[in-house]
Amino acid sequence: MEGAAAVSEKAGRGMTVQMLSTKAEQAILASFEANAATLPGGAAVAALRRAAIGAFASKGLPSRRVEEFKYTDLKANVKDVLPLATGGGTSDAATALGAHFGPDFAANAVVFADGRGVAAKAGVTFLADALGKAPDWVSAALADAELSASSDLLLNTALFTDGAVLDIAAGAEVAEPIVIAATAKDGAMTALRHVIRVGAGAKATIVEIERAPKGSGVRQSSALTQIMIADGAEVVHIKLVETQKGSLHLSHWQANLGANVSYKPFQMTVGEGFVRNGLNVLFNGQHSTFDYGAASVGHGTGHADSSLIVDHKVPHCTSRELFKTVLDGQARAVFQGRVIVRPNAQKTDGKQMAQALMLSPDAEFDSKPELEIYADDVVCGHGSTAAEIDPDLVFYCTSRGIPTAVARGMLIESFIGEAIDKVEHEGLREALGEIARDSLTA
Template sequence: MNVTTLKTKAENQLREQFDDAATTLPGSGWVKTLRANAFAAFAADGLPHRRVEEWKYTDLRERLRDVPAPVAASSKAVTAADLDRALGSLAALDAERIVLVDGVYRADLSKITAETTVIELMSLAAMLAKAPGWLEAKFANDSGVVVALNRAFMTDGVMLKVRKDQAAAKPVLLVHARAGAEASAIAVRNVISVEAGAKLTLIEAHIALDGAATGNLTNAVTDVAIADGASCVHIKSFVDRAGSTHLSTWTTRIGKDASYRGFQLTASPALARNDINITFAGTGGKLDLSGVFLARGSEHIDTTLVVDHAVPECESRELFKGVLDGRAHGVFQGKIIVRPDAQKTDGKQMSQALMLSPDAQFSSKPELEIYADDVVCGHGATCTEIDGDLMFYCRSRGIPPDVARAMLTESFVGEAVDKIEDEAVRAAISTLAIDWLRAG
C-alpha cells in the first residue's frame, strides 16, 4: 500500500508491522486515514539519519537495526505492589495515579481522587474508537518523523484535563510500565490540557517491572496545552538498565501569562532521544526547563529542544546537566527562536557535562535564531572533569577519593535537580539520580 523509499531492515519491519496492525489498532473513520497518512509521511523520509541536521549526532537509521514487534495484548497480571517496587522513591509520593501497562491504559491500577469537576481523564484508545471530530484537531500540529510513527502506531495514552481555574491538589503520577517478557514496541500518546487559570503537576515515570524484557522500544508523545494564566509542572523520570530505546517527544504550548516548569531525568537507556518543543503563544509566558542525563557503557542520550518565542515578553530558562562515563555519548541541541515581533524576550540556556572517562563524548549545539532587536538572550555549554581543587579539599578532610568523587558528582547533578520546587518530588527524583550514580 505504500510507495516508499524504505531501505533498511528496520524500516521494512515497520512497514510490515503497520500493515499487520492496521486492522487491530484502535480507531475508526478518520483515525484510519490519520494513521495511514502518518505512516506515509514516515515512509517518505524513512528513519532519520546523520545527514538530517537535527539528527546529526543521533543516527537513528544506523542505531535502530531491529524494531521489536508491536506489543501483543498483555495477559500478564500486574499488581500495585509490582508497580511500587519498580517506582522506587516515586512510589511513596502522595499523588493521583494513572497507569499504562505496555502502552495500554489500566483503569484497575489507576486511581484519581480528585472530583471530575477538577480533573477529567479519558483513555485515548476509547476516544480513538469513538473518533469524535474534535479529536482530529489534536493531531493537526504534529511534526517530525518520530511523531509520525507515533501517530501511525499509537495504541493508547491518556487525555487529561484540569478544568478552568481548578488546581489539581495532588501531583498526577502517570506511570508508563513495561511488563511483557518479550521485547516489544509501544507507541503512546498523551494529550494534556491545563485550562485557563488551572494548575497541574504531572510526573511521567517510565519503569520496567520485574521480569520485563530488555531491548524494548518506546515511542511516547506528550502534548501539553497550557491556557492563559495556567501553570503546569511536568516531570519525566526514565531510569533504564534494560537496553531500551526511548523516543520521547514533548510538545508544549504556553498561553498568555502561563507558566511551564519541565524537568527530565534520563538514565541508562541504550538510546534515548528526548525532543522538547515549546511555543510561547501569549505574552508574559514563563518557561523553566531542566534535566539530568546519566549514561555509562555505550549508552547514548540526546536532548533536542526548540523554544519558539513567537510572541513578546516571555522568559525562558534551560539548564541541562549530564554525567558521562565509559564510552557514553551525551547530546544536547538547544535552539531558541525569537520571532521578529517577540521584543523583550529574555532567554538563557546552559548545558553542562561532567566527563568521568576519557572515552565519553559530549556533543553540544546551542543555537540562537534572533530576529527581534530588543531581547536578552544567552547560552553556554561546558564540558569538564571533576575539579582537582575540590577533590583535594574533600580528601584533606579525610574523605576517600571514591566517596569524594561521588559527592562532587552528586553536587554537579544537584544543581539541576534543585530546579524541582516541590520538596517531595525533588527528593524522590534526587534519590533516583543518586542511586544511579552510586551504582557505578
C-alpha cells in the first residue's frame, strides 16, 4: 500500500510510471499487452485503449483513499487477475438468463459468452463488429472524457472485447424489454462495453443480466454501459447481477439525460461475490427525472456496493434514489449517494433513502450520502436506516397463527419488496421477486 501511494504521487507530477505495486495491477498490464494486438477496433480505438491503460498504470486500482471506493477497496481486495476471455464460448439465451426467466425474455435477448456476442437480435449490433465502421456517436461515446476519471472505467476501455450497440430511433416505442445477457466460463475475466442511444420521445426497457449460477467457479467481469437519452424519452433500465464466492463484478453506468426525460434504473445484486455498481447521471436538460431503485441480498462474505453520482447541471430536475439491502452472515453492503446541485440548477428536487435489514450481528452496512448544493432554491433530502427485524411485527404475525420462521420470511420479503415494486413490468418484477426470495432462503 505504501508503494502504491508513492507511485500515484509521482504519477501526479507527470512522470511516466511503468511499475505497479500490486500483483493484480501488474497482471492487468500484462493481460493488456498480451491481448492488445487482437482486441477489436482500428487505430483510433487502439490509441484510446493505449491511453486508458497508461492512465490506469499511473492510477492503479482504486484503494480506500479514493473517496468513491472508500468502502470498496479494489487494490486490497483484488488479489489475482484471471486471463481475459476473448470469445470462443457458446451459450443460448435461456442458459444465460438462468432460472426465473421465461421464453419471452429469452426471445428478446442478445447474448454474450466469454466476452463475445453469440446470439444477436434485430436492432442490436455487436460493438466488436461495429468498431471498424462505427458511427460518430459510438466513437464519441467510447472516447467520453468522463470515463477517464476512475481506473475501474479505464480498465474497461483498455480491455473491452465486445458489447451491445443499441440505437433506438426517435419516437420508437419498444414494447418488449430488450435483454442483454452475459455469461462466461469459470476462471476467466470478461470486459464488455455497451453503448446505447435512445432517440427523442422513444420508450424502451433495457435489461442487463449477468448471473453465475450456484456452483460456478471464480469469475471476474467488467461491464460498462453508456446510455444517452434524448429529449422526452422514457427509459427503464434494469440490471441483475448474481455472483458466487470469490468472484468480482465491476459495473458502471454512465447516463446522459436530455430534457423532459424519464430515466428509471433498477439494480439488483444477489450472491456472495464482490460487486461494485457505479452509476453516474448527468442532467443536461431541464424537467427530467431520475428514479433509481436498488435491491441487494448479501450472504456469506458477499460485498455489494452501489455508488451513485447524480449531477444536477440544469434547473428543474428531479432525482429519487431508494436502496434496500438484506444482509446475513458477514455480508457487507455499501451505498454512496453523491448529489451535486450546480449553481444554476434551481428548483432541483432530490431525495435519497438507503435502508438495510440486518439479519446477523456480523453484517455491515456503510451508507454515505453526499450532498453538494451550490444553488439556493432546491429541495434535497436523504435518509438511511439499518435495523433488525422488528420483533413487534413478528409478534403481530405469530399472534395470527403464522409460524415465526414464516413471519420473518414474510417481513424480510416485504422489506426488499418495497424496492422491487418500483419495477413496473409485471414479468420482470415477478422474476426479480422470485430471485430475491430464493436468495433469501439460500
